[in-house]
Amino acid sequence: xxxxxxxxxxxxxxxxxxxxxxxxxxxxxxxxxxxxxxxxxxxxxxxxxxxxxxxxxxxxxxxxxxxxxxxxxxxxxxxxxxxxxxxxxxxxxxxxxxxxxxxxxxxxxxxxx
Amino acid sequence: xxxxxxxxxxxxxxxxxxxxxxxxxxxxxxxxxxxxxxxxxxxxxxxxxxxxxxxxxxxxxxxxxxxxxxxxxxxxxxxxxxxxxxxxxxxxxxxxxxxxxxxxxxxxxxxxxxxxx
Numbered sequence: 001x002x003x004x005x006x007x008x009x010x011x012x013x014x015x016x017x018x019x020x021x022x023x024x025x026x027x028x029x030x031x032x033x034x035x036x037x038x039x040x041x042x043x044x045x046x047x048x049x050x051x052x053x054x055x056x057x058x059x060x061x062x063x064x065x066x067x068x069x070x071x072x073x074x075x076x077x078x079x080x081x082x083x084x085x086x087x088x089x090x091x092x093x094x095x096x097x098x099x100x101x102x103x104x105x106x107x108x109x110x111x112x113x
Numbered sequence: 114x115x116x117x118x119x120x121x122x123x124x125x126x127x128x129x130x131x132x133x134x135x136x137x138x139x140x141x142x143x144x145x146x147x148x149x150x151x152x153x154x155x156x157x158x159x160x161x162x163x164x165x166x167x168x169x170x171x172x173x174x175x176x177x178x179x180x181x182x183x184x185x186x187x188x189x190x191x192x193x194x195x196x197x198x199x200x201x202x203x204x205x206x207x208x209x210x211x212x213x214x215x216x217x218x219x220x221x222x223x224x225x226x227x228x229x230x
Contacts, residue, residue: 102218
């Protein structure tokens with residue numbers, strides 16, 4: 001049973017550029033959440049997608065946007081990259097029928113130079 | 114807003130010994146879930162143990178157990194018979210359990226656990 005798959009694993013971008021990160025949820029999961037983890041910190045919630053709509057959003061600017069596809073996979077887009085966007089971006093999937101927990105991917109390490 | 118505090122940035126333990134990681138949280142909700150996640154250098158968050166707030170019995174998973182003190186809003190993790198593979202960052206996390214409540218996980222800043230041979 002495949003877990004959560006994220007791509008790419010590493011990425012280097014220049015300030016001002018745009019980036020797209022991808023996530024395939026665990027089989028049977030219908031909800032995808034994105035988290036940003038700065039170095040030495042705990043993950044911070046960006047947003048959650050369910051039924052192809054953004055259902056909840058954390059305290060992140062509009063430069064952060066996302067999408068969920070009919071097969072439940074998801075993308076995180078960040079526009080006008082800043083140096084401070086450098087972080088590990090984690091995707092977590094879950095099922096609306098089971099509210100108890102999430103399965104995380106291994107993340108995408110984004111470096112903005 | 115809910116907050117999670119881990120007051121121990123780093124902890125160390127000798128192999129085969131027992132170590133306890135601390136976590137406190139703040140919430141006005143009565144229905145919620147608490148989690149301990151392990152993050153090794155591979156970066157993937159791995160669920161260690163989960164506790165439902167309505168359950169008085171402390172959760173246990175093999176060598177891992179929690180001490181859940183709801184009134185004190187405390188949720189510590191005890192690792193018994195520590196193994197080298199237990200070395201990792203450990204994060205305490207909170208999630209609302211209310212229908213229609215927030216579904217986000219709120220994490221603490223983590224505790225780095227070192228296991229000495």
